[in-house]
Amino acid sequence: MQFTEQLWQDIQPIYKSILEHGFVKKLTAGSLPSPTFQYYIQQDALYLVDFGRALSQLAARSTQPDDMLQFAQFAQNAILVERALHETYFALYAIEPQTVKMPACFAYTNYLLATTSLQSIAVGAAAVLPCFWIYREVGRFIYQRAIQANPYRAWIDTYAGDAFDQSVTQMLELTDRFAEQAGSAEREMMREAFRMSSRLEWYFWNDAYTLNGWLV
Numbered sequence: 398m399q400f401t402e403q404l405w406q407d408i409q410p411i412y413k414s415i416l417e418h419g420f421v422k423k424l425t426a427g428s429l430p431s432p433t434f435q436y437y438i439q440q441d442a443l444y445l446v447d448f449g450r451a452l453s454q455l456a457a458r459s460t461q462p463d464d465m466l467q468f469a470q471f472a473q474n475a476i477l478v479e480r481a482l483h484e485t486y487f488a489l490y491a492i493e494p495q496t497v498k499m500p501a502c503f504a505y506t507n508y509l510l511a512t513t514s515l516q517s518i519a520v521g522a523a524a525v526l527p528c529f530w531i532y533r534e535v536g537r538f539i540y541q542r543a544i545q546a547n548p549y550r551a552w553i554d555t556y557a558g559d560a561f562d563q564s565v566t567q568m569l570e571l572t573d574r575f576a577e578q579a580g581s582a583e584r585e586m587m588r589e590a591f592r593m594s595s596r597l598e599w600y601f602w603n604d605a606y607t608l609n610g611w612l613v
């Protein structure tokens with residue numbers, strides 16, 4: 398079994414909770430209230446900048462130029478997607494960027510930055526993998542069920558599309574290669590990082606769904 402197959406098995410209960418979450422259900426049905434989606438988009442714009450920063454960190458720390466190029470391209474893409482959010486959804490809803498990260502976004506971005514900075518590249522790669530992989534799977538899940546006139550069609554098409562699929566495949570190959578070179582203790586840390594980021598993906602949607610803010 399490929400290492401990444403094991404990672405996916407590990408998170409089955411988390412992934413199931415994501416597919417069953419009200420945010421994903423209502424996004425699929427097209428009935429997600431627009432303030433909920435706006436909250437999500439505003440937090441995601443903040444998330445994507447730090448996600449790009451985490452990927453840049455992995456690029457800088459790569460020992461192989463090919464890996465460096467790959468991570469740098471992923472980082473560039475995160476910022477391009479962030480820009481696209483502004484051009485589409487921020488304009489559509491006439492909303493301003495948010496400046497405050499809410500709890501899930503704060504936890505997730507800080508986790509990604511700390512892990513890609515302080516742990517090995519292999520563990521850092523495992524921490525960023527759910528951002529790719531879960532979005533592709535959730536994107537496809539929604540795509541297969543959503544009607545054409547879904548108001549969130551552009552979002553669905555991005556994550557169910559070929560371009561995103563290609564980067565996920567590349568990220569999976571990288572992770573499996575890192576795992577082959579890692580010892581068993583490091584592989585355990587990779588599993589732990591993958592699981593933690595997967596859990597934080599759930600929290601990210603849950604914060605939007607509940608319009609969660611700082612309670613104190």
Ligand SMILES: Cc1ncc(CO)c(N)n1
Nearest residue numbers: 441444528529532598601
């Ligand atoms: C929270 C989150 N995770 C993953 C992605 C996809 O890169 C995204 N845009 N936002």
